[in-house]
Amino acid sequence: MTAPSRVLITKIGFDGHDRGSRIVAAYLRDAGMEVVYTGPWQEIADVVALATQEDVDVIGVSSLATDHLLLPELMTALKEAGLGHVQVVLGGIVPDQDIDGLRAAGVAAIFHPGSTREQIVDEIARLAGQARSAA
Amino acid sequence: MTAVPNNSNSLLERLLSGQAIALAKSITAVENDTAQAAELLTGIQPHLGRALVVGFTGPPGAGKSTLVNALIVELRRREQSVGVVAVDPSSPLTGGAILGDRIRMSEHTRDPGVFVRSLAARGHLGGLSPMAARVIDVMDASGRDVVVVETVGAGQSEVEIAEIADVRVVISAPGLGDDVQAIKAGILEIADILVVNKADLPLAERTVSQLKSMLSLREGEMAEVPVLSTTATTGEGIVALADAVEERKGVAVTAEDRAARALQRVRRLLADATAQRVRQLIRAVDGANVDDLCAQVQRGELGVDDAAARLLRQLQQPEDRDGA
Numbered sequence: 001m002t003a004p005s006r007v008l009i010t011k012i013g014f015d016g017h018d019r020g021s022r023i024v025a026a027y028l029r030d031a032g033m034e035v036v037y038t039g040p041w042q043e044i045a046d047v048v049a050l051a052t053q054e055d056v057d058v059i060g061v062s063s064l065a066t067d068h069l070l071l072p073e074l075m076t077a078l079k080e081a082g083l084g085h086v087q088v089v090l091g092g093i094v095p096d097q098d099i100d101g102l103r104a105a106g107v108a109a110i111f112h113p114g115s116t117r118e119q120i121v122d123e124i125a126r127l128a129g130q131a132r133s134a135a
Numbered sequence: 136m137t138a139v140p141n142n143s144n145s146l147l148e149r150l151l152s153g154q155a156i157a158l159a160k161s162i163t164a165v166e167n168d169t170a171q172a173a174e175l176l177t178g179i180q181p182h183l184g185r186a187l188v189v190g191f192t193g194p195p196g197a198g199k200s201t202l203v204n205a206l207i208v209e210l211r212r213r214e215q216s217v218g219v220v221a222v223d224p225s226s227p228l229t230g231g232a233i234l235g236d237r238i239r240m241s242e243h244t245r246d247p248g249v250f251v252r253s254l255a256a257r258g259h260l261g262g263l264s265p266m267a268a269r270v271i272d273v274m275d276a277s278g279r280d281v282v283v284v285e286t287v288g289a290g291q292s293e294v295e296i297a298e299i300a301d302v303r304v305v306i307s308a309p310g311l312g313d314d315v316q317a318i319k320a321g322i323l324e325i326a327d328i329l330v331v332n333k334a335d336l337p338l339a340e341r342t343v344s345q346l347k348s349m350l351s352l353r354e355g356e357m358a359e360v361p362v363l364s365t366t367a368t369t370g371e372g373i374v375a376l377a378d379a380v381e382e383r384k385g386v387a388v389t390a391e392d393r394a395a396r397a398l399q400r401v402r403r404l405l406a407d408a409t410a411q412r413v414r415q416l417i418r419a420v421d422g423a424n425v426d427d428l429c430a431q432v433q434r435g436e437l438g439v440d441d442a443a444a445r446l447l448r449q450l451q452q453p454e455d456r457d458g459a
């Protein structure tokens with residue numbers, strides 16, 4: 001039996017609306033994953049410490065306003081902490097013009113409001129497998 | 136320079152040196168029972184027994200996580216490094232889990248002296264992950280002064296926490312349905328310290344006096360168990376709690392104590408592991424045979440106990456099946 005995937009669901013920046021994160025956390029739990037849930041207002045250094053301690057395979061960040069612009073900084077911080085294998089995905093409202101930059105920074109997937117439950121679960125499961133074999 | 140983890144040393148060495156990322160990887164290894172885990176568990180043996188293991192158990196919503204958070208504040212003030220193992224149940228249907236205890240401990244996230252790990256109980260009927268004891272050992276080996284284990288009081292978890300923890304704190308709070316009844320029978324017996332949290336709520340005093348009168352009915356040692364009031368959200372009463380924990384450390388935690396508990400635990404784990412194997416064997420027994428036994432039980436020709444005895448005999452001598 002393979003061990004369940006571990007996913008950190010979190011929010012960085014100033015926006016406190018965490019309804020989306022809660023829904024995604026429940027999707028992932030129902031798909032058999034272990035979800036560490038932190039709530040909003042985390043700083044980059046918090047997310048790095050959380051991902052370190054919890055040894056997660058995937059970090060899911062939700063952003064409704066401009067918080068996604070912090071992701072390139074997060075990616076760098078993760079690499080510096082020796083967590084380059086951890087996959088980072090973003091969900092929420094992301095303007096089209098920001099997508100290329102986020103992809104270039106190494107964000108593995110971006111889920112828009114229209115994404116289905118199946119798309120989210122399947123993609124995160126795939127990325128978790130990838131992270132674990134790279135760890 | 137940034138502290139890029141040094142991978143030239145073995146995981147064991149890095150764990151023993153207290154490196155956070157090595158501690159995290161080691162916990163994953165023992166939790167998932169990987170090939171590396173056996174090596175790690177052997178390697179840490181000479182380094183165990185230094186940490187004080189404190190168990191926090193009680194019903195959901197009593198304020199255990201908030202109280203752990205407040206205790207960490209006090210322990211850090213006393214210059215102790217802390218490890219926390221926070222166990223939440225897994226969904227019995229999907230095996231998944233949402234692990235949210237550490238939300239209440241977020242003020243310590245970036246403190247290198249505090250390491251919090253969330254564990255899912257993973258189908259274990261007790262509230263405790265089957266691997267929790269090993270995870271605690273790994274935290275101990277990494278040099279944490281105090282390891283706090285938070286579990287929901289459910290199933291067999293109080294037995295397990297009693298075996299694993301040096302100091303057992305049972306937490307209750309007013310307004311949890313039946314008040315004191317919300318503390319499961321059996322859970323009081325394991326307590327070294329009883330805490331009534333949410334002392335700021337109006338009915339807290341009643342809960343305290345109910346607990347005290349329950350304790351006064353007990354003989355000897357039980358009657359000595361302190362009942363403390365705390366308000367985890369403000370830190371009220373936490374110094375007294377930390378003192379009570381430290382006091383137990385001096386009094387009750389002898390090496391013999393630990394050795395006896397460890398032996399008892401291993402005995403139970405052995406029984407559990409054996410039962411698990413037998414269960415797997417039974418599943419592997421060819422279907423026709425089991426179907427036949429079931430049919431006999433159903434027809435009333437054979438009692439369930441007798442059928443079980445026969446099945447066990449078949450497992451011991453598989454060739455008998457073919458001779459029939």
Ligand SMILES: Nc1nc2c(ncn2[C@@H]2O[C@H](COP(=O)(O)OP(=O)(O)O)[C@@H](O)[C@H]2O)c(=O)[nH]1
Nearest residue numbers: 195196197198199200201332333334366367368
């Ligand atoms: N009024 C009051 N609420 C508290 C206190 N301690 C915890 N809580 C609240 O009780 C709820 C459950 O707390 P939590 O620590 O998650 O409980 P757990 O399920 O036992 O871990 C939260 O909303 C806390 O803010 C307290 O001392 N007083």
Ligand SMILES: [Mg+2]
Nearest residue numbers: 199200236285
């Ligand atoms: Mg809790």
